[in-house]
Amino acid sequence: MSDLNAAMATIAQKTEQFLEAHLTAQQLSAPLPAPERLINAVRHGALNGGKRLRPVLVHLTANLFPQPAGDLIQAGAAIECVHCYSLVHDDLPDMDDDDLRRGKPTVHKAFDPATAILAGDALLTHAFALLADGNCHPDPALRNQLVIELVEGAGVGGMAGGQMRDIEGERKGYDPETISLIHAMKTGALIRASVRIGALMGGASKDELAVLTQFGEAAGRIYQLADDILDATQSSEQLGKTAGKDEAQGKSTLIASHGLAHARSALQDELNDALPLLTPFGDRAAPLAQLVTHFAERQS
Amino acid sequence: MSDLNAAMATIAQKTEQFLEAHLTAQQLSAPLPAPERLINAVRHGALNGGKRLRPVLVHLTANLFPQPAGDLIQAGAAIECVHCYSLVHDDLPDMDDDDLRRGKPTVHKAFDPATAILAGDALLTHAFALLADGNCHPDPALRNQLVIELVEGAGVGGMAGGQMRDIEGERKGYDPETISLIHAMKTGALIRASVRIGALMGGASKDELAVLTQFGEAAGRIYQLADDILDATQSSEQLGKTAGKDEAQGKSTLIASHGLAHARSALQDELNDALPLLTPFGDRAAPLAQLVTHFAERQS
Numbered sequence: 108m109s110d111l112n113a114a115m116a117t118i119a120q121k122t123e124q125f126l127e128a129h130l131t132a133q134q135l136s137a138p139l140p141a142p143e144r145l146i147n148a149v150r151h152g153a154l155n156g157g158k159r160l161r162p163v164l165v166h167l168t169a170n171l172f173p174q175p176a177g178d179l180i181q182a183g184a185a186i187e188c189v190h191c192y193s194l195v196h197d198d199l200p201d202m203d204d205d206d207l208r209r210g211k212p213t214v215h216k217a218f219d220p221a222t223a224i225l226a227g228d229a230l231l232t233h234a235f236a237l238l239a240d241g242n243c244h245p246d247p248a249l250r251n252q253l254v255i256e257l258v259e260g261a262g263v264g265g266m267a268g269g270q271m272r273d274i275e276g277e278r279k280g281y282d283p284e285t286i287s288l289i290h291a292m293k294t295g296a297l298i299r300a301s302v303r304i305g306a307l308m309g310g311a312s313k314d315e316l317a318v319l320t321q322f323g324e325a326a327g328r329i330y331q332l333a334d335d336i337l338d339a340t341q342s343s344e345q346l347g348k349t350a351g352k353d354e355a356q357g358k359s360t361l362i363a364s365h366g367l368a369h370a371r372s373a374l375q376d377e378l379n380d381a382l383p384l385l386t387p388f389g390d391r392a393a394p395l396a397q398l399v400t401h402f403a404e405r406q407s
Numbered sequence: 408m409s410d411l412n413a414a415m416a417t418i419a420q421k422t423e424q425f426l427e428a429h430l431t432a433q434q435l436s437a438p439l440p441a442p443e444r445l446i447n448a449v450r451h452g453a454l455n456g457g458k459r460l461r462p463v464l465v466h467l468t469a470n471l472f473p474q475p476a477g478d479l480i481q482a483g484a485a486i487e488c489v490h491c492y493s494l495v496h497d498d499l500p501d502m503d504d505d506d507l508r509r510g511k512p513t514v515h516k517a518f519d520p521a522t523a524i525l526a527g528d529a530l531l532t533h534a535f536a537l538l539a540d541g542n543c544h545p546d547p548a549l550r551n552q553l554v555i556e557l558v559e560g561a562g563v564g565g566m567a568g569g570q571m572r573d574i575e576g577e578r579k580g581y582d583p584e585t586i587s588l589i590h591a592m593k594t595g596a597l598i599r600a601s602v603r604i605g606a607l608m609g610g611a612s613k614d615e616l617a618v619l620t621q622f623g624e625a626a627g628r629i630y631q632l633a634d635d636i637l638d639a640t641q642s643s644e645q646l647g648k649t650a651g652k653d654e655a656q657g658k659s660t661l662i663a664s665h666g667l668a669h670a671r672s673a674l675q676d677e678l679n680d681a682l683p684l685l686t687p688f689g690d691r692a693a694p695l696a697q698l699v700t701h702f703a704e705r706q707s
Contacts, residue, residue, distance in 0.1 A: 132563075138599065139592050141563035145571040149563065196528060201501070201520035220501035221574050224524065225567050228496060228531065232562045235535040239554035248547035254539035254554055262532045263432075263441035263449065267525050271445040274521050292439050299438060 111397045118166050118183070119159040125184045126153050135233065144218070148226035152195040152214045153188060161186040161301040164326070167395040168305025168319060171388040175309040177244030182253060182308060185237035186301050189261050192230035193297075195223055197270060231261070244308060253304055260300025269293030283364050287328075295327030302326065318384050325381035326399050332374040333405045335362055339370075378403045411697045418466050418483070419459040425484045426453050435533065444518070448526035452495040452514045453488060461486040461601040464626070467695040468605025468619060471688040475609045477544030482553060482608060485537035486601050489561050492530035493597075495523055497570060531561070544608060553604055560600025569593030583664050587628075595627030602626065618684050625681035626699050632674040633705045635662055639670075678703045 128134070130150050132141045162183025169175035198205040198213040199220055206216050215223035237243060238253040259265055269292025276285055302323030306316050339362045362370045381399060385392035428434070430450050432441045462483025469475035498505040498513040499520055506516050515523035537543060538553040559565055569592025576585055602623030606616050639662045662670045681699060685692035 135562060136564045137559050138596060139564050139568065139588065141568045142571045142575065144575060145563050145568055192528075196524055199501075199524065201499075201524060222571065224496055224499065224501060225571050225574075227528070228492075229563045229567045231528065231531055232558055232567065236555050236558035236562075239539070239551040239558075241551070247551050250551050251539040251541070251547050254551075255536050258532055258536035258539075259437050262435060262536075263445050263529045264436045264439050267529045267532065268439065268441045268445055271442045271522065271525050274525075275442065275444060288439065296438055 111394055111401065114167075114394060115158065115163050115398075118163045118180070119157070121180045122159040122162045122184050122187055123154065123156065125180050126187065129184065129237070130154070130233075144222060145225055145229060148214055148218045148222045149229050151211075151217055152223075152226050153191040153230060155191070155209050155211065157187075157209070159183070159187055161190055161297060163398065164298065164301040164323075164395075165305040165308070167398060168302045168323075169309040171306070171319075171385070171391050171395065172309030172311065173391075175305075176246070177249075177308050178242050179305070179308060181237055181240070181243050182304055183301075185234045185243075185253075185257060186260075186297065186304065188230045188234035188237070189257060189266075190297060192227040192234070193261075193266055193270070195227035195230065199223055202270075202274075249307060252307055256300045256303050256307070260297040265292055265296030265300070269296065283361060286361075290331040291324070291327065294331050295324060298327040298330065299323040315387075318387070322381055322384040325377055325384070326402065329374060329377050329381065329399055330402045332361070332370060332377065333402055336367065336370055336374070337405060339367060374403055411694055411701065414467075414694060415458065415463050415698075418463045418480070419457070421480045422459040422462045422484050422487055423454065423456065425480050426487065429484065429537070430454070430533075444522060445525055445529060448514055448518045448522045449529050451511075451517050452523075452526050453491040453530060455491070455509050455511065457487075457509070459483065459487055461490055461597060463698065464598065464601040464623075464695075465605040465608070467698055468602045468623075469609040471606070471619075471685070471691050471695065472609030472611065473691075475605075476546070477549075477608050478542050479605070479608060481537055481540070481543050482604055483601075485534045485543075485553075485557060486560075486597065486604065488530045488534035488537070489557060489566075490597060492527040492534070493561075493566055493570070495527035495530065499523055502570075502574075549607060552607055556600045556603050556607070560597040565592055565596030565600070569596065583661060586661075590631040591624070591627065594631050595624060598627040598630065599623040615687075618687070622681055622684040625677055625684070626702065629674060629677050629681065629699055630702045632661070632670060632677065633702055636667065636670055636674070637705060639667060674703055 130146065130153055132143060132146045135141050135146070162180065165183040165186065166179050169179050194208060195214045197203050198208060199215055205213055207213065213223070214226050234257065235254055238257060239250055244250050244253065261267060269289050272285070272289045273293060276289060299320065302319055303316065306319040311319060361373060378400065382396055385396050430446065430453055432443060432446045435441050435446070462480065465483040465486065466479050469479050494508060495514045497503050498508060499515055505513055507513065513523070514526050534557065535554055538557060539550055544550050544553065561567060569589050572585065572589045573593060576589060599620065602619055603616065606619040611619060661673060678700065682696055685696050
């Protein structure tokens with residue numbers, strides 16, 4: 108675990124440094140000078156000292172392979188820009204209307220809603236240039252594929268579609284199948300894209316990519332199940348955010364419909380199914396297996 | 408003129424057809440099923456029977472060259488998605504708060520603000536996949552370049568940055584230099600990107616690209632100057648939108664600071680400088696020259 112923690116901390120730190128250096132007026136003033144206020148809002152939304160879980164997934168998946176090519180930190184940073192854009196927009200008054208994120212004012216509180224809309228738009232926009240850029244990977248055709256993977260993770264069949272389904276659910280009510288689909292789209296699709304982007308940069312064959320896609324989808328479900336259990340069992344203080352939010356919002360998670368014991372057993376089943384998918388990668392798979400086990404253990 | 412009008416109508420129609428066929432749940436449900444409401448909002452924002460000026464620019468610029476490669480309609484449609492996303496977000500209550508666009512309710516009026524935010528996000532996201540897709544152009548490295556061109560046109564040094572500067576100007580006041588910069592970013596950057604994307608798909612050399620970039624920047628200024636003159640001289644009815652909006656918003660355009668005659672002469676000067684840039688392209692340049700002349704003549 109301490110090896111994994113050290114690896115995770117290093118990737119998080121390098122991602123933060125990359126974003127710190129890249130999200131500047133100097134780097135992004137093309138063709139014309141970027142306004143300081145927008146750069147500041149973009150940085151407020153992206154430089155938050157997060158765990159950078161998606162970049163970690165890119166890195167650990169690429170390292171299932173003996174010779175990953177390209178700049179894994181740059182690719183991870185692109186996904187992180189998309190993740191951060193989604194937080195900035197989801198926090199808006201017209202969306203979830205959250206004032207705080209990681210103990211800091213959200214972008215629309217620190218600036219204003221119009222600036223937050225633009226900052227989210229800008230993070231989303233610039234993410235794609237990071238993947239299309241020659242430094243990201245030596246093979247231009249593979250860079251095109253990375254762009255398409257990120258679009259699918261973020262688009263109407265992924266994250267944005269998941270947020271739409273979540274908003275519709277708040278009005279119409281949820282059932283467990285809908286909740287699963289919302290999770291798979293809202294959280295799962297970008298986790299899946301992170302694993303696939305790592306696999307592609309590792310040089311995965313078609314078959315390896317298919318297996319790792321399965322693994323990425325399972326990782327998303329494990330992450331979300333553990334999150335649901337945490338939400339139901341921990342205090343807001345332990346959680347660092349409002350606890351019991353799912354129940355308060357009428358979200359019939361697996362816990363509400365089938366109880367906590369069932370959710371814990373479903374989580375264990377998911378983990379038992381996911382880990383063998385990594386067997387073909389031998390010793391190289393240990394960190395990724397540890398990470399997903401760590402996701403599952405968060406709830407205990 | 409009638410030849411140009413026919414060509415423009417054909418490109419607009421093909422672009423509309425492309426978007427009509429592409430912006431569907433069937434096309435965009437990867438990895439998971441896109442929600443109908445979001446698809447409908449995306450379509451409401453993008454299928455508006457507009458003039459599709461940016462796709463026209465891509466097409467006419469690529470056709471300065473004897474053998475443009477790739478699918479010019481697909482590339483133009485990608486830029487149009489970005490243009491439409493910007494309209495959807497600019498119309499939001501937290502931004503310009505407009506209820507009508509081309510006589511139809513804006514997306515946030517037809518749906519709601521949260522859906523409009525997501526629909527804009529989705530249009531922006533999927534635009535990049537259209538450029539990265541193999542059908543767009545046979546050369547993968549060039550496709551990456553197209554992605555980067557669109558990011559720069561749309562990003563903090565382009566359209567999003569221009570909108571930010573415009574919002575700041577509403578609070579702090581404008582001077583003519585600021586207005587010019589706002590126009591160059593908010594409208595000019597995507598027009599410039601359209602011309603550059605057309606040039607790249609035409610197979611422009613480095614020098615040709617540089618000349619056409621100058622032309623694209625001039626085309627943006629001409630378009631905007633004519634728009635300013637129209638705003639100052641026509642009734643709302645003639646304009647199809649609220650006239651005198653610039654003056655009412657305290658925007659010191661060239662007209663407010665130097666008068667209408669000066670603005671008309673500046674427009675003529677821009678046109679006189681821009682057209683000779685097309686001379687090296689011979690007869691093939693006639694439609695593009697006509698188009699930009701047409702921009703300038705809108706004000707008379």
